Amino acid sequence: MSEGLLRELVDQVRYGKLARRDFIARMVAMGVGVPLASAMLADVAVAQSAEEAPYKPTKRGGGGPLRLLLWQGPTLMNPHFATGTKDQEGCRPFYETLARYDANGVPVPVLAAEIPSRANGGIAADGLSTTWKLKKNVNWHDGQPFTADDVVFNWQYATDPAAGAFTIGNYTNVRSVEKIDAFTVRVNFAKPSPIWDRSSGVWMIPKHLFSAYMGAKSREAPANQHPVGTGPYKFVSFTPGDLVRGEANMDYHLPNRPFFDTIEIKGGGDATSAARAVLQTGEFDYAWNLQVEDNVLKTMEAAGKGRVLFMPSGNAEMIMLNAADPWTEVDGERASVKSRHFAFSDPAVRKAFGLLIDRKSIGDFVYGRGAAVTANALNNPAQFNSKAMVAEFNVDKANALLDAAGWKRGADGVRAKDGKRLKLVFQTSINSVRQKVQAIVKQACAKAGIELELKTVQGSVFFSSDLTNPDTYGKFFADLEMYLNTRTGTDPDRFMQQWVSWEICQKANGWQLQNKCRWSSPEYDSLFRLSEGELDPVKRAALMVQMNDMACNAGFVVPVAVRAQVSALAKSISAPLTGWGPDLSGIHDWYRA
Amino acid sequence: MGAFILRRLALALPSLLGISVVLFTVLALAPGDPFAELATNANVPPEVRVHLRASLGLDDPVALRYVHWLVAMLHGDWGFSFISRIDVTTLIWQRVPVTLGLIGTSQLLALAIAIPVGTLSAIKPYSWFDRIASTIALAGFSLPTFFTGILLILVFSIRLDWLPFVYRSDVEATGWHAVVEHVRQAIMPVCVLGLFQGAGWTRYVRSAVLDVVRLDHVTTARSKGLPERRVVTRHVLRNALIPVVTLVALQMPAVFGGAIVTEQIFRIPGIGALLIDAVLRNDTPVIMGVTFVFSALVIVFNLVADLLYGLLDPRIAYR
Numbered sequence: 001m002s003e004g005l006l007r008e009l010v011d012q013v014r015y016g017k018l019a020r021r022d023f024i025a026r027m028v029a030m031g032v033g034v035p036l037a038s039a040m041l042a043d044v045a046v047a048q049s050a051e052e053a054p055y056k057p058t059k060r061g062g063g064g065p066l067r068l069l070l071w072q073g074p075t076l077m078n079p080h081f082a083t084g085t086k087d088q089e090g091c092r093p094f095y096e097t098l099a100r101y102d103a104n105g106v107p108v109p110v111l112a113a114e115i116p117s118r119a120n121g122g123i124a125a126d127g128l129s130t131t132w133k134l135k136k137n138v139n140w141h142d143g144q145p146f147t148a149d150d151v152v153f154n155w156q157y158a159t160d161p162a163a164g165a166f167t168i169g170n171y172t173n174v175r176s177v178e179k180i181d182a183f184t185v186r187v188n189f190a191k192p193s194p195i196w197d198r199s200s201g202v203w204m205i206p207k208h209l210f211s212a213y214m215g216a217k218s219r220e221a222p223a224n225q226h227p228v229g230t231g232p233y234k235f236v237s238f239t240p241g242d243l244v245r246g247e248a249n250m251d252y253h254l255p256n257r258p259f260f261d262t263i264e265i266k267g268g269g270d271a272t273s274a275a276r277a278v279l280q281t282g283e284f285d286y287a288w289n290l291q292v293e294d295n296v297l298k299t300m301e302a303a304g305k306g307r308v309l310f311m312p313s314g315n316a317e318m319i320m321l322n323a324a325d326p327w328t329e330v331d332g333e334r335a336s337v338k339s340r341h342f343a344f345s346d347p348a349v350r351k352a353f354g355l356l357i358d359r360k361s362i363g364d365f366v367y368g369r370g371a372a373v374t375a376n377a378l379n380n381p382a383q384f385n386s387k388a389m390v391a392e393f394n395v396d397k398a399n400a401l402l403d404a405a406g407w408k409r410g411a412d413g414v415r416a417k418d419g420k421r422l423k424l425v426f427q428t429s430i431n432s433v434r435q436k437v438q439a440i441v442k443q444a445c446a447k448a449g450i451e452l453e454l455k456t457v458q459g460s461v462f463f464s465s466d467l468t469n470p471d472t473y474g475k476f477f478a479d480l481e482m483y484l485n486t487r488t489g490t491d492p493d494r495f496m497q498q499w500v501s502w503e504i505c506q507k508a509n510g511w512q513l514q515n516k517c518r519w520s521s522p523e524y525d526s527l528f529r530l531s532e533g534e535l536d537p538v539k540r541a542a543l544m545v546q547m548n549d550m551a552c553n554a555g556f557v558v559p560v561a562v563r564a565q566v567s568a569l570a571k572s573i574s575a576p577l578t579g580w581g582p583d584l585s586g587i588h589d590w591y592r593a
Numbered sequence: 594m595g596a597f598i599l600r601r602l603a604l605a606l607p608s609l610l611g612i613s614v615v616l617f618t619v620l621a622l623a624p625g626d627p628f629a630e631l632a633t634n635a636n637v638p639p640e641v642r643v644h645l646r647a648s649l650g651l652d653d654p655v656a657l658r659y660v661h662w663l664v665a666m667l668h669g670d671w672g673f674s675f676i677s678r679i680d681v682t683t684l685i686w687q688r689v690p691v692t693l694g695l696i697g698t699s700q701l702l703a704l705a706i707a708i709p710v711g712t713l714s715a716i717k718p719y720s721w722f723d724r725i726a727s728t729i730a731l732a733g734f735s736l737p738t739f740f741t742g743i744l745l746i747l748v749f750s751i752r753l754d755w756l757p758f759v760y761r762s763d764v765e766a767t768g769w770h771a772v773v774e775h776v777r778q779a780i781m782p783v784c785v786l787g788l789f790q791g792a793g794w795t796r797y798v799r800s801a802v803l804d805v806v807r808l809d810h811v812t813t814a815r816s817k818g819l820p821e822r823r824v825v826t827r828h829v830l831r832n833a834l835i836p837v838v839t840l841v842a843l844q845m846p847a848v849f850g851g852a853i854v855t856e857q858i859f860r861i862p863g864i865g866a867l868l869i870d871a872v873l874r875n876d877t878p879v880i881m882g883v884t885f886v887f888s889a890l891v892i893v894f895n896l897v898a899d900l901l902y903g904l905l906d907p908r909i910a911y912r
Contacts, residue, residue, distance in 0.1 A: 069759065075677040075870075164645040216648075219678050239687050240677040241870050242862035243763055266759060268860035273746075277759055280751050284759070460873060461624040465642060469624045512639040 056574075057259045057591045061248045066260035066573075066590065069284040071274040073241040073267015078224045079203030080158055080165040085582060086267070089288060091203055092584035093246045093263050094141075095229035098132055098151070098200035101580035103311055105381035105490035107197055110588075111135055111146065111204060111230060113183075116196065127192035127535040132200070134183040138253040140206045141228045141235070148179040153207035155199070162215035170202050194535050195491050201581070204230065232258035232588040242267055252588070259591035272296060278568040279306040285592075286575065287568040288583060293433070294368025297566075306571055310369050310564035313579030314380045314487035314495065317371065317434075319357070319426075319441070319480055319558040320517035321350060326425075326477045333507045334477050337518055341479070342420050348405030349422070350555030352398035356444040357558060359391050366436045371561040377485070378492055378548040379562040380579075383541040386548050398448045407449070415449035424479035427455040427471070429462040434482060437560065452480075467510055474511035481516070484563060490580050492544050493531065499551050500528050519556035598896065605892045612888045613881070617662065620877050621655040627675040627875040649675055662881065672878035674871070681882035684867060691762050692863040695779060696852060702787030703794055704841070710791075711798025712830060715806060726795065733792030742785045742858040749781060756781055760861045782859045786852050790844075797840055801833040808832075835905055842898035846890035 057063070074082075074090025082088045098112040107115050113133040116122020122131050138146040155177035158167040171177075175190040177199070187199050206228055213221035227235045230253065233246035244265040248258050266284070274287040279300035290297065290308070297308050325339035343349045359373035367373070375391035378384050407415040407422060415422045426441070428434045435456060442452040455478060457471045462483070470477050487495050494514075497503055501520035505511040524547060531543040551557045565579040572593050576586040627649075646652055650661065665672060671681040710730075714723040750758040757778050764774045805811065806829055814828045815821075853865040860866075864883060871879035902909045 075674075076679070078678075081678060161644060162648075164641060164648055166641060168641055219673065225679065237763065239762065239862060240674075240679055240684060241867065243761070245763060264761075264763075266761065266860065268862065268866060269759070269857060273758070273858070276751070281754065281758065283757050458624075460875065464624065466624055471624075509639070510643075512642065 055256070055589050055591065056593070057256050059256055060250055060252070060258065061261050063259040063261060063592055065262045065264060066286075066592075067284045068263070068265045068286045068288070068584075069269075069274045069277055070265060070267050070288045071269050071271050072289075074238075074244055074265060075240045076224070077227045077235075077238055077244075078218075078221070079205065080154075080163070080167045081218075082203075083166045085289070088203075088582045089584045090244050090265055091227065091229075092231065092582050093233035093244075093265075093587050094227040094231045094235050095203040095205065096231050097203055097585070098134075099197065100201075100585040101490055101578055102576065102586075103578045103580070105580045107200070109135075111138060112200065123196050125535075127194060127196075127533075128189050130187045130189075130196040130199075131180065132185050132187065134185070135253055136183050138230050139251055140208075140230055141249060141251075142206075142209075143251075144206065144208055146204070146206075146230050147182050148185045149182075150204055150207045151185045152177050152179050153211060154202055154204055157205070157210060157214055157218075158202060160215040163218045165218070167202050170199050172198070174199055192533055192535065194531075194533075194537065194540050195493060198489065198491070201489060233260075233263045236262075254588055257588045263587075275300055275308075275568050278570055279303055279308070282306070282570060285570040285573050286583075290566040290568055291431075291433070292566075294370050297568075298368075300568075304571070306568050308369075308566060308568050309577055310566055311577050311579035311583075312372075312380050313563060313565050314378070314384075314490070314492065315563045316374065316377055316379055316485045316487075317437075317482065317560045317563060318377060318485055319482045319560060320476070321353065321519075321556045321558065322476055322479050322481075323517055323519040323556055326479060335475065335518065337504050337506055343422055343424070344479070344556065346405055346407075346417075347555065348401045349407070352401045352448060353445070353450070354555055354558055355392055355394045355398040355401070356441065356448055356450070357391070357560060358393045358440055358444055359560065360393065362437055362440055362560060366433055366440070367561055367563075369564070370566055371563045373561045374559050375552065376548055376562075377551055377557050377559045378495065378544060379559075381490055383538075384492055384544050384548075386545045386552075388545075388549050389552050393444070395444060395447045402448060409449050413446075413449055414451045421451070422449060423451040423453065425455055426452045426480040426482070427457060427462075427473075427478040428482040429459040429473075430456045431459065437482065465510070465512055472511065473516055474505045474513075476505065476516050476518070482560070496528060496531070496544060496547050499547075499557070500525050517556045519551075519554055521550070521554065524550050598900075601896050601899075605896075608892060609885075609888060613663070613666075613885060614659065616881060616884055617659045618655065620880060621658070623875070627651075627877070662878075666885075671882045674876050674879045676871075676874050676876045676879075681878050684879060685864065685882060685886065688862060688864045688867050691861060692865070695760075695782060695861060696786065696847075696863065698779065699783045699786035699852075700790060700841075700844070702783060703790035706787070706791035707794030707798050708830075708837075711795045712802050712825065712833075714795070715799045715802035716825060716829075718803060723799075727799070730792040730795045733788050734796065736789070737854075738785050738789050738852065739854045739858060741789065742781070742855055745781045745785060746858070758859060760859045762862050782855055782861060786855050794837070794840070798833070798837055801836050802829060805829050805833040831905055835902060838901050838905065839898050842894045842901065843891070845894045845897075846887050 070086055070089060072084070072086040074087050076082060076087055077091060079088065079091040079095050082091050096110050099107045099109050099115060102108050109115055111134060113135050114120060116130050116132060118125065124130070134146070134148060134151065140146055155171055155174065157163065158165045159171050173189050173191060173193050175188045178186045178188060180186055209223040209228055210221055225238060232249055232252050234249045236245040236247055238244050246263040248261050252258060271290050271292050275290050275292055275297060277283045278285065278287045280303045282305040301308055321344045322335060322341050323344060324335040324337055325341050326335040328339065330336040330339045363373040373391065375389040376386050378386070402415055407417045410416050410421065426438060428438060438454045442454060445452050461469055461471055462473050464472055465474065466472060473481055473483055485495065485498070498514035499519060500515065503513045503515040504518050504520060505513050505516055527543055527547050527550070531540055531547070534540040534543060552559065565583065567577055567583055569575055573590065574593055575590040577583050578585060650658055662672065673680050674684060677684070710726050714726045717723060746758045749756045758781065760778050760782065764771050811824060811828055814824045853869050855861070856863045856866040857869065867879065868883045871883065
């Protein structure tokens with residue numbers, strides 16, 4: 001075995017892509033003794049986070065009913081149109097992906113026979129293709145075999161522009177999906193890319209039922225409301241927004257699974273009472289996406305019927321400082337990229353604002369276990385966490401900075417310079433947690449002579465792409481705004497893309513792009529371009545960290561916290577949840593102890 | 594009478610048309626977008642969103658969209674939901690049984706309480722029975738359903754653990770067991786809605802009966818020596834019910850509409866819950882469909898109330 005390959009394996013262990021014991025087993029198989037193999041890993045500080053608990057049941061079925069409660073019920077059953085997480089969760093018992101991510105962001109095969117890697121030849125060295133080997137014993141619920149044709153078909157189905165499928169995003173940079181043999185497919189990329197696994201997140205639908213309904217006819221397929229998948233449960237009934245029911249698939253491709261005889265996904269209501277139905281009354285086994293204050297959850301947990309799980313994700317709550325001037329029109333456009341913000345163009349003001357975020361109070365009193373405060377925009381998995389950024393809360397230092405920069409306090413205690421007062425509008429969506437954070441920031445700013453006017457916008461308006469509404473987060477007609485920056489999948493490229501110059505939200509692009517704060521820098525752009533073609537995962541992670549530091553140091557991006565995916569589980573249920581995809585993506589491994 | 598009904602129905606058409614214009618305009622002016630969730634998902638390229646909007650005709654002018662909707666509606670095509678991509682009529686029909694069963698039961702409960710209690714209170718005003726009944730009615734009328742609903746859940750589900758608080762339209766049991774389960778899960782929502790409605794109606798029945806009981810014909814009936822029961826049922830109630838009928842008939846569309854708050858608390862998959870979900874997600878075809886059904890029902894039940902007057906009071910003629 002070459003040194004290079006060995007180093008790669010060690011790195012895989014380091015970044016959690018290969019389990020320690022698997023590494024040792026491999027080495028032993030090659031004639032290396034256990035002590036030597038362990039020694040190879042001696043300097044590897046592995047994020048020894050929980051490896052998934054082993055699956056214990058020894059037979060299929062017999063587990064009775066599994067009752068899940070989503071306070072927003074699934075509204076459709078075709079995963080290619082499942083834009084909301086509620087819909088993706090609802091499809092999951094019936095449909096499956098090639099691979100899923102576990103709690104550490106490591107890919108685990110589902111319909112794939114193995115995860116492609118350099119070592120097994122799955123990932124091409126030139127970064128131009130990924131070859132997936134499929135499991136051979138998989139059947140659709142109607143008995144037809146699952147083959148490479150289905151995988152190719154899903155690519156054709158999703159990328160037909162007339163269909164309007166949201167999964168088209170999974171096939172960005174994919175030139176073609178090619179059938180090699182009945183159980184092997186090759187995904188060919190247009191440009192060499194380090195992102196080899198994005199298309200594996202598509203939920204496979206059967207070619208024989210959907211091929212007559214491609215493109216504009218996609219809405220007419222009977223199977224849209226009657227899913228036939230490969231999943232551990234077979235479809236029984238569906239009422240949009242209310243109830244999804246399934247029964248055990250006794251022909252499932254994994255041994256001894258599924259454990260439960262029936263599955264029921266109930267929708268409706270609100271998050272707090274959903275938590276109550278699991279933790280206090282035990283009517284349900286699982287409740288999803290519990291955006292509930294931690295104190296409330298703790299009181300409910302005291303009833304002893306269930307537990308609350310906090311799965312780390314990469315979704316970061318951040319405050320954006322507007323680099324453009326939102327109050328004057330330039331060429332008929334507010335917050336035009338051609339303008340400069342009167343206060344934030346001064347680095348001292350940005351730096352001072354960064355010192356005024358009392359993350360400790362926010363963490364202790366607002367988020368509790370629901371989020372970890374952070375100074376990084378890019379968080380998790382471990383290889384992407386920057387060590388360079390330090391969160392600091394220091395009002396005196398902020399005052400000193402502002403004094404030195406010539407922002408003088410007026411009679412009312414608010415600072416001003418050149419006749420412009422430091423009175424800023426801080427907007428966010430209506431959400432009790434966000435309003436508390438706003439209040440904490442406002443208090444600290446007042447001590448430093450910055451007056452914040454707090455503005456709250458209804459979430460459905462704030463996050464909409466409505467061109468006529470001035471209050472959307474894309475238009476950003478305010479000085480500061482706060483929202484949750486979501487990550488999809490473990491790879492941060494789409495996340496880091498939000499500060500490149502070609503993503504700046506402007507009138508010309510309908511404010512639909514990702515760069516809301518309108519900050520950009522040529523160095524950042526070139527780093528991003530570099531990362532797009534960097535095939536070495538270690539070097540690429542280093543580039544991502546460098547970009548994170550650059551964005552955070554510039555001061556227009558002020559990270560507050562990284563949210564966890566919060567769910568409640570009944571005491572007896574064992575379920576591998578993950579913050580890197582739908583909670584139900586591991587539904588085949590759920591059982592009751 | 595036939596001509597009267599026909600004329601009334603013909604008059605209803607312009608009202609329905611007017612209602613649909615107002616609804617459509619208000620919805621078009623309301624902020625938000627059915628694809629807000631897509632907008633926050635960086636995985637979805639903006640072109641997809643733009644394409645989706647265009648394919649659903651969301652970028653057309655409001656007037657054009659209205660004409661499209663109206664023409665389709667006249668052909669019996671109610672459109673499909675932007676969110677679930679299912680026909681609006683299917684969505685509405687799915688919800689009708691639960692709504693009628695549950696909300697209907699609670700209205701019956703309300704009537705069963707309001708008429709006897711209101712009448713008894715009015716016949717012996719300011720008696721102990723009247724005082725207690727009026728106090729309870731006032732309390733029941735003043736407490737909002739979201740409060741009483743949560744209170745009941747707290748007591749009967751969480752403290753005592755007697756009743757489930759999540760309503761399932763699809764109970765797993767069969768036979769008698771299923772009936773028992775259905776009753777168990779319906780008790781709390783039916784009580785919350787029925788008692789609230791009943792309290793309001795009790796006050797109406799009481800004041801209507803009070804008005805009639807003082808009239809001369811009642812005194813005459815009493816002095817003729819008719820038994821009290823006959824006086825009340827034949828001479829008092831029949832006359833007093835006219836305003837009550839108006840009230841109840843106008844309330845009937847609400848039966849179909851469900852009770853939005855109560856449905857939310859108990860997770861009842863009724864039409865009200867469908868409407869509120871559609872409103873929150875800017876799902877225009879569903880909002881239009883549901884509200885259109887409501888407005889049609891209001892018009893129909895107005896007509897029904899008019900016809901019932903004639904049954905109760907033959908002096909009322911239809912011309």
